Amino acid sequence: MVRYRVRGGNALRGTAFIQGAKNAVLPMIGAALLAAKGRTVLRNVPIIEDVRRAVELAEAIGAYVELHESERTLVIDASRLSSPVLPAEIARRFRGSVLFTPALLHRLGEAIVEGVGGCNLGSRNLDFHYLGYKRLGAIVDEGETVIHVKASGLTGATLYLDTPSHTGTENLIMAASLAKGTTVIENAALEPEVLDVIDILTKMGARISGGGTGFITVEGVDELHAVEHTVMPDRLDAGVFAMAAAITGGELSLVGTGLDLGVVRYKLEQMGVEFSRQGAVLHVRCEGPLRPINIITDTYPGFATDLQSPMMTVAALADGTSYIHERIFDGRFALAGELNKMGANVEVKGSRAVVRGRTPLTGTQVTAHDLRSGIALVLAALAAEGETVIESGYLIDRGHAHLAARMRALGADITREISER
C-alpha cells in the first residue's frame, strides 16, 4: 500500500519540471507494436505506474521492451509478437490496455481482451471502438468479461463516433493505418495528445490527414516502421503544478517545451492567478485571494475533465461560490466527500457540484478514489492546516511521476510511504 503524507502550509516556489504526457505515451506504446521490424525509441516518457503496466502488457504479448528510467526512455522491439491475449491481471489495471488491440489485430489477426481498467468514473463504454473495428471488417465477439476481436485484414470504411472519444479515435486511426484503402473518421477527438499520436504514426509511415479538425482521413499503407519520438508534455501535470502555486500563494516556473494550458490557464486567471510566458518557461504566481469560478468540462478545447477534481480543490479555497458541471463522465465527483472531510463545503447534485468557499481545510485521513481525485487531495493537503494522509497512493502514481520528490524540491512537506498493508 502506497500512501502520501502531507503537512500543509508551505508556499511552493522554484522550477517545476513537467513530465511527458501519460495520455500520449500509452497510445504510442500501442503504436510501436504496429511496427513489425526494428526498435522504436520513445523519449520524455513519464515514469508512472501506467507506463510500467504498459511495459508488462507489451512483454506479455511477446514484445521486447527496455524502460530506462533515469533517461526517461523506452525502447520497444515488437518484431516477435506471440500472444493475442491481453491478460486480465495486467490489462484491468489501466485504461491504456485498450490501445493494444489494433496492433494485435494487424500483427496476429486477433485480440483477446480479458479486461480493460482505468479510473472508476462511472460508465466507460468501448462501443465506438468495437463498432469501428466491425465496420473495418473485424468480427467482434463480446462475452461477459472477455472480448474477442478477429480480422484477417481490415478494409477502410467511413466511421462515425457519437462523441469524440479520445482512445476511440486513437484506436481507429491505428486500425485504419494498416487497413486496405481509405478510412474517414467523423467526429474524431481533437486533444493535443491525439495529434501527438498522429505525429508518431506519420513518422512511422502512416498517411493521416485532418488531425485537429474532427474529420480524419487515413490512407492505409502496407507497413509501418520503428522510429524515435519525444512524447509531448503532460498538460494535466502542468495544470496541477500551476494550481499548487495558486493555492499555496507560491510562484513556480513550469518547464516543459511548448506547454499550453489553454482554457485551464484562462479559468485560473479569472480566479486571480497570474501567468507570464518567459520564452520556453511558463511562470505562474498568485498573491491575492482566489475568486470563485464556473467550470463546464468538455472535450478539447473545452475544460479537461481530468482537471475537474483538482479545480474543485482550488474552488474550495476561493472566496465565494463556484459551480462545476461535469459533462464527460457520469461518476466523477468522488472527491467531494473526501474534500468535505477536510472541511470543504461541496454539494453534488447529479452532474453538477456547488463549491462554497472559502472554508479552512484541516488535515485528516482521506481516500483517493481515482487518479485525479488523489492528486486533488494532495493539493488540498498542501493548503490545509496539519497533516493529511492520502491512500491509495498507487492511483496517484498511475499518472504523476516522482510526485513527492518534485514537490519537495519546491518546498512542500510531502512524503511517499509504502506499508505492508
Ligand SMILES: CC(=O)N[C@H]1[C@@H](OP(=O)(O)OP(=O)(O)OC[C@H]2O[C@@H](n3ccc(=O)[nH]c3=O)[C@H](O)[C@@H]2O)O[C@H](CO)[C@@H](O)[C@@H]1O
Ligand atoms: C488513457 C487515456 O487517454 N485516458 C483519457 C481518455 O479516456 P477514454 O478514451 O477512455 O475516454 P473517452 O473519450 O473514450 O470517453 C469519454 C466519454 O465517452 C463515452 N464513450 C467513450 C467511448 C465509447 O466507445 N463509448 C462511449 O460512450 C465514455 O463512457 C465517456 O463518458 O479520455 C478521457 C476524456 O478526456 C480522459 O479522462 C482520460 O484520461
Ligand SMILES: C=C(OP(=O)(O)O)C(=O)O
Ligand atoms: C481518467 C484518467 O485516466 P484513465 O483513462 O487512464 O483511467 C485520467 O488520467 O484522469
